[in-house]
Amino acid sequence: MRKRQPQRSEQHTSRGWWIASGIVAVGCIGIGAWLVPTAAGQWDSLTGADQPDALASASSVDNPVKDLPGDADQPAPADLAGPLEAASGKLDGGGTMASQVVDVASGNVLYSDDATRPVTPASNLKLLTQFALLSHADPNSRYETNSYLSEDSKSVTLVAGGDTMLSSGTSDENSVLGHAGVQTLAAQTIQELKDKGVSGKLPVNLDASMYSGQGTNPAWDSADVDAGYVTSISPIALWDHHTQRPSDGEDVSHRPQNAGADALNGYVKALNEAGASQGLSFASGSDSSEAAEHADSQRLGSVESATVLEQAKYMMENSDNVLAEVLGRNAAIAAGNEGSIEGAIKTVKQTLTGAGISTDGLIQKDSCGLSADNRVTPITLAQIIAHATQSETATSNLAETLPVAGGTGTLASRFEADDASAAQGSARAKTGTLLKVNSLTGYTTTSQGRLLAYSFVVNDVTNSEAATTALDASVAALTKL
Structure with a gap:
């Protein structure tokens, strides 16, 4: 091995x-x-x-x-x-x-x-990802995580927006990891449901359609995935794709099998804790990547990540493979490409070429540099x-x-x-x-x-x-x- x-x-x-x-x-x-x-x-x-x-x-x-x-x-x-x-x-x-x-x-x-x-x-490839990200995204912009009530008021949808550093608690504006928290989103959601007169038990679905294609890159060695150096990538996750707050920026333990489902379950748990006294209860529904239209009038809550630049700095300082993959896909979307493995790779080459930087000999397999096949x-x-x-x-x-x-x-x-x-x-x-x-x-x-x-x-x-x-x-x- x-x-x-x-x-x-x-x-x-x-x-x-x-x-x-x-x-x-x-x-x-x-x-x-x-x-x-x-x-x-x-x-x-x-x-x-x-x-x-x-x-x-x-x-x-x-x-x-x-x-x-x-x-x-x-x-x-x-x-x-x-x-x-x-x-x-x-x-x-x-x-x-x-x-x-x-x-x-x-x-x-x-x-x-x-x-x-x-x-x-190796991780020097992250420079290519970072360059593409900062070429297409406003460094002071933030990724939103939103929740919406269905038109028939019978379900709630959690919409992923590219923030994978959500905490399971309340939002902490002084931190990059956990800048946005699902408990804060849940509190907003409960208040809006109360104001709209909604009660009873509601399923909560996840819209993770922001990303497409495979979550786990086939170019990664399975031993590296098993060891937690990287994991299947989702456009929404708790704790930077961990099941609990990592001990430091290089902690590769406690990886979820399905980060999107883990975030959905964390949100549902927070909703049940906040909604019990309001006659509201919730259950996790679909965690598929199906897209849906959501009217602004039906929005129940919204939390924002740390800035793009703050997340990029966190990624670089900690050489965070998973966050590099997330930011690579987010860069692709900002550039008008698909939020996928292929979209991120395409965006890097387009960006380097546009900047007059040589791409001779470039073979890119991922956004983090973990693949030994990158050149x-x-x-x-x-x-x-x-x-x-x-x-x-x-x-x-x-x-x-x-x-x-x-x-x-x-x-x-x-x-x-x-x-x-x-x-x-x-x-x-x-x-x-x-x-x-x-x-x-x-x-x-x-x-x-x-x-x-x-x-x-x-x-x-x-x-x-x-x-x-x-x-x-x-x-x-x-x-x-």
Whole structure:
């Protein structure tokens, strides 16, 4: 059985003061000036996986490149070759690294090693999903979950709207996970039914027609599904597709067999608790995906998720496979495509092509990177980062969703070695880990304040620790230039 190496991370809150100080220190040069208000100034929110910071909207976000010193020297390709070759040597024959480094301001490729080779990216594929999402959805928009009374007043329909982070309790506006709660929706529903004079026992049906096609991707290894790294995807779910509140953002236990039915049952339970004193009772009805027309006048209640950007940040920081699949389908719908596996994949390619980003060699099987059959070149990955860091559209928010080296999310316990510590508090990246894959794609600034986008992907890994060491050393080498 092929096992995955989960991207676990520990929150070292005791280290927060000096990492934040490091960010402030580099703020005098390079992108540090841009990181200060979003990282050092909001440290507690950044390290709390359930409460990512509410980031800027597309209309107000600043271009991070504008804060860089205009006279920062671009490194010469020769300056990168030696340090990066030394860093990749730390693989010690335990894998093959493909690399691409781009100077963002000029677009010049400073280093390229086997970068045209389509490689298995692991969770670096989430960058493609995030880019597509922020290209088509307003980052400040929210996903609605609604309930409606039938025209004959004899049943209630729960309508999925793409929020899979519902809580089984009341809405918590200060949290991303559980921002909307089914108890709050149930209380609204009971009040509306009372006002309409409805009583008795009503069936509650689920309209999950927002998504189509298979919920479980056939490209996923069944062992990964059984282990909970991913599960069948629904447009509505409790607790990010868990049967109870997860212990942290990387908890893969307690997966429901049918997330839609689980959410429906949770809503019905809340309705019965709230409606008992009003002469109302409820039973779960159909949990099919059949669509139905619902008049606004028949709406009984509505709750809203955290913003698209907050959910996207949660996904990135925790490398959340299931949420990536949800946001991939939501991106497809926002782009006018079907909310399906195929629709999400189609949307990514259309979006990259439209942005002028290479899709040469791209083979996409899912939205989260769990499939070992995904292929993408480091050229594509580095181009996404370069595009995001200089964009004046909503895609620029992608840059701020990436974990901080040695500080947040899946990078919290990385870059601790002496030859890698230079990147702490400065570099940002998306990690990727499968049994034979380790990857890092992101951006950093040189000691002179020059912004570089990079992608380092190791395939055929035989020693994950050595691969991680080589990746961290590679990013640090760029930061030291």
